[in-house]
Amino acid sequence: MESIQDRPCKCSRLDCLKSELEHYWRHIDLVHVLVLVISPVFLCLATQYIHFQRQTALWTLFLFPVGNLAITAGYHRLWAHKTYHASLPLRYFLAIVGAGMFQWSILWWCTHHRSHHRYTDTNRDPYNARRGFFYSHMGWLLFPTPEKWGAVDVSDLKKDTVVVWQDKYYVPLARMVSMLFPSMVAHVGWNDWQGGLLYAGAIRVYLGLHFTFLVNSLAHWMGDQPYGDKFTPRQNLLVAIITCGEGYHNFHHVFPSDYRNGVHWYDLDPTKWFIWSCEQLRLASQLSRIPDREIEYARNLMLRMSCAGPDTYTIPLDSPxxxxxxxxxxxxxxxxxxxxxxxxxxxxxxxxxxxxxxxxxxxxxxxxxxxxxxxxxxxxxxxxxxxxxxxxxxxxxxxxxxxxxxxxxx
Ligand SMILES: [Zn+2]
Ligand SMILES: [Zn+2]
Structure with a gap:
């Protein structure tokens, strides 16, 4: 089916608007509208009746980075990009905690993410940043057009027993880990099951969703491009801070097979520190690092291009x-x-x-x-x-x- 973007526009502004609204109406996804648009209204109302206790606040602050790391170190850098090998206990931990972040299963998430990397900034990219900030942030979920998204190879994930298991039991796992577990701990610990459910559960998960979405929107919209400017990804410190290091997105798109996103020792990338720590504990191995000379080459190429315009890459002609x-x-x-x-x-x-x-x-x-x-x-x-x-x-x-x-x- 032809998209609005693909169509040459010969109609009036009003007709265009009408056609666009029709397009969105045809593709609306009610489940995502309920989760992303309607639920925050009820969450805000609930905060008026449920007090945010100090222990619950600390519990929420603890769970936030743990859940985030399961997405960044697990869903993203382990399964989507295979930047390191993880032991079975670590894979189960990341799969279970990651399910609790309500970002669908590893298989679903990685399929879209690999498609995003392969078809960046085109209509085959599920969260195509060239369609605007809102579309790349959450519009692609509210008005999805999966028939257009580029196909990718996920056969390796379908052979991973942990991925298959998580995909099969995703719904009960997500409910238990995201809501029941935080609420149960708050109830047993300091008699606040309601606060645990609302703040350490629902609101934390909701904010976590938007923080992840910001990688697809803000980190494709604002920031520097020291490693490549052919596509939209950028280095964004704010996104790095709230997503355990995922904001160094320009580096990541140029070098997706590196387990680091923040390549310098001083870059705020807790995910790389977590993966490195797992290696020290023998829970992870074979961490993939792009050689420094390759990274320097990309940086220098960008510097040369900014000084002297587009460059060409030449290959020496001395092979047999x-x-x-x-x-x-x-x-x-x-x-x-x-x-x-x-x-x-x-x-x-x-x-x-x-x-x-x-x-x-x-x-x-x-x-x-x-x-x-x-x-x-x-x-x-x-x-x-x-x-x-x-x-x-x-x-x-x-x-x-x-x-x-x-x-x-x-
Ligand atoms: Zn991206
Ligand atoms: Zn990626």
Whole structure:
């Protein structure tokens, strides 16, 4: 179905408005309207009748970062981006506590988040920031158009027993962890089940939702772009403070496979400190860090572009040559070879680290994938640089002269 954004507008302003309202009415999601728009009215009313006790306030303050970390360290950096390995007890902990943040199951969350990274700023991006602050914040949930959102590979998550278990029991888990547990502790501890339910449960969860939404809206709208300005993500300190470090969003979009979002030691990124602490306790391992030289390369490229305009990325021409027949033969024999812009790359060691999943690479093995790499998926300068490190040969020009190769990343 054609979207309002895709349609060329030939009508009057009033007709446009009418058509837009019709579009929103057709796609309205009543469950999300109830949770995100109507429930806060009742929560505000309830605060007039239920006193916020000091112990309940401390309990709420304790639960807030714990729940947030389950989303940032679990849903986001562990399952959506696979930036580290977690032991079974840690995975169950993150899955159970994360369910209590009412952000749907890991499988649901990661599917949309991977789509957001793969199709950033396009109509296939579920929370496309180019459709405005409100849309990227919560409009995409109130008026969803899932048939338009880009498909992604989540087969790895469907094989994860913890993810499958959490998805199956998501509703009872979410109710128990988000509301019943905080209320029960407040009741047993200081006889305030109502305060526990309202403040440590419902209001905390509601605020947590909006804090996460701010990563998709404010961190795509306000802040610096030191690592890449091709897309909207930005570094936003306020968002970093309220989301346990997720506000360093420009770095994260350029280097999604790094377990850190705040890459400097002084960056306020409690999630990276949590993951690092888990590593010290042997609950986590194989923390992925992008080498400093790659990060510097991205920064320097941005500095050069700001001084001298758009730059081009060039690949040195000193590799051995390979005929197209040889390339095809080796790929058929099982090597993970891909041809991009006239060069042959061996992606075997990188396949399972690919942010978009191994299937995307498997689909282009033994093929010419220049347009896939540069046009279908707009890879960052970092990705281009990383690809260069996997180059093994140049295609012999005699066989491939009828192909047009682009040598820039722009
Ligand atoms: Zn983003
Ligand atoms: Zn991400």
């Amino acid at each position: 040559t390979m005929t197209w027949e040889e390339f095809e033969r080796q790929a058929k024999a099982g090597r993970c070879l891909v041809c991009i812009a006239g060069f042959v790359y061996d992606l075997i060691d990188f396949m399972h680290d690919h942010p978009g999943g191994p299937k995307l690479i498997q689909q282009v093995v033994g093929k010419e994938a220049t347009s896939v790499f540069y046009e279908e998926f707009h890879h960052s300068p970092h990705a281009t640089n990383l690809l260069a490190s996997m180059r093994i040969a140049t295609i012999h020009i005699g066989r491939s002269r009828n192909k047009t190769y682009r040598m820039t990343n722009t």
